[in-house]
Amino acid sequence: MKTTKPGSLQSQLITLVLGTVVAIFILIASLTWLDASHEIDEILDSHLTQAASLLVVQEANEVGENEQQIDAPILHRYAQKTLFQVFHEGKLSLRSANAPITPIQAIDQHFTAGFSTIQIGQDSWRVFATDGAENDIKVFVAEKLETRASILQAVFRSMLVPLGLALPALGIAIWWAIRRGMRPLRVLSHSLQQRKAGSLEPLATEFCNIEILPMLKALNDLFQRTNDLHKAEQRFTADAAHELRTPIAALRTQAQVAMAETDPVLQTRALQNTLAACDRASRLVDQLLTLAKLENQAQVEMHACHLSQLIKQCMTDLAPRAIHKQQQLGFDYDEAVSDEIIANEVLLLVLFRNLIDNAIRYSPPLAIINISLSINHDKLIVVIEDSGKGLDEAAIQQLGERFFRSSEQQESGSGLGWSIVRLIAQVHQLTIQVKPSENLGGLAIHIHF
Structure with missing residues (x-):
């Protein structure tokens, strides 16, 4: 049969924590990328609109003064990544040095103001088109899309590279913290391994963690x-x-x-x-x-049963012994009383058999043994009393001790019957009182259910 090697709890915790941290890191990075990309587009689009508005104002002031085409000078190394065109009455009146002389978008009746993305040569451009101060003036401002990607990558490099370098350090810190946290379990495991086979002393709990x-x-x-x-x-x-x-x-x-x-x-x-x-x-x-x-069984099965039937069964089993000693064995109970209880029928039979057998065994010939079943304040009470010699107070106190037998008892016995009775009563949460019988003069045993 193939055995499976048990997994390491420490490794599972480290993997789970690190996996969670990496997953959260990737999720936050993705959300940040989307948000930053959106914000950069918003900012740069606003710059395009501002540049277009400046060109509109400038062209409005210069319309009619100079019909010559003017090329704006390149003043910065990033100027190659932006371009603009201004058309007046279909003619190019102003453009950047890197802008084509033809309109980058239609300036006829198909002209559409606003943002769009177009392809110029091998590059993609973000274009903002607008009318000038007069309808015959068209202004185009464009920016390479790769510029936005470069800005976004630069932002993320400055943010993600330090975090990426911090991940190994974080992993080491998590490994150390979990290993240190698992130390009490390793100590406990070592302590249990060092215990002898027959050692059943309790483990110390004074300095342990609340989790273990x-x-x-x-x-x-x-x-x-x-x-x-x-x-x-x-x-x-x-x-x-x-x-x-x-x-x-x-x-x-x-x-x-x-x-x-x-x-x-x-x-x-x-x-x-x-x-x-x-x-x-x-x-x-x-x-x-x-x-x-009874001593070894932690829990016994309980079922519904009737006390009167159990007592009658025990009396039937023990009647020959009472008849042999010419004893009078009686049972008084009211059939109208509900005597159904939840108990273990076998154990109650043992309890009644021990008590009734003791009454028969230790009572003299011609003795009277009476059993009664009554109810008092919603509690069922069984009384077993006889007309024998009874027991003194000291002997009554010793009932239940193993192998205890009164010095006055001549009958054979093991001295275990009352120990069994006490254990059965404990299992069923019964109260047993032993005292002299007021009616018959012998011993009376009161069992409260």
Whole structure:
């Protein structure tokens, strides 16, 4: 597979800035050229009209006094680039030395006053024609167009040459400025390259530029999340190793007893204890996996579901255990109350299953376990209470700590159920209150949705 070499951000910035400067330079030069050309034409055309007006006045004063043709002398080196003619009654009465003796434009009925461009020999001329003081006087003043081009080129040489020489210096200045501006990124890149593989310490943000501060914060957030995930994995591994050691040891012991026992009754009992140990190990693994998923998953999918249906499903799953202990398991709720919420159905099932299972597990035989669903101030409240021994205030405060189990509890367990409940409540932004039950005397768990 062909790999594409990554482009240089610095080179792209330099090319973009220089390209923009050159494009603007060309655009301004073009607009200036057009504007200057127009202004030069206006100025020189006005000079032609002024010269023509002077000739008209002069010819008006001299008409009738001298019918001889007069050639004006050449007084300046640029005089060859201009010419004029004055005709009186169709005859040439005054002209410049470089002007032809024939009219440069028609002086008969086709005569047209104003500006025009004509060709005389190999040269193009800008001509201004006008009548004199009398209609039989025709005045022509002309200027070579190359003169205007020469003036325009001279103006632009004086303006564009210095700017053209300044462009390389400007390019060097832009390269230096961009390279200096990119220095924080190079420092950051070098710092990241020098970090060790397992280093997740946050990057320093005290002296960074405001432009790269969001990137540094995003990197630090990524390091923090990665560190949290790493710690969660380490904690999960340690928890699994710690908690699985006991059921595995029990499995080995019961298996050894079953293998060594010759009495069929005792051997069957040992095998039954082995199955019970397998069940405890399986339940512990499920709890650990659920806890790991909750800690590692940044966002869970939420859908519409009904609380009453979830509670009924959990009660159906756990009813055989309650019946085995001859416990009374009840559910009170008003069917008219809307119990639809937006939540993750699987996680809520785990939450209710843990809480109801705890009530069944740690309540004595013949105990009463009641679940109620009500609404108060537009908030749904689920209460799970039992008639068991309950817990003291110190034990209630420790609920949710990993592997915490009250010293008074005789039932087997991993001590992870409440940790899972707390995480699910955090994901769904639920409020859980644990206190003694006023109705049944045991423990009451209030869940506010």
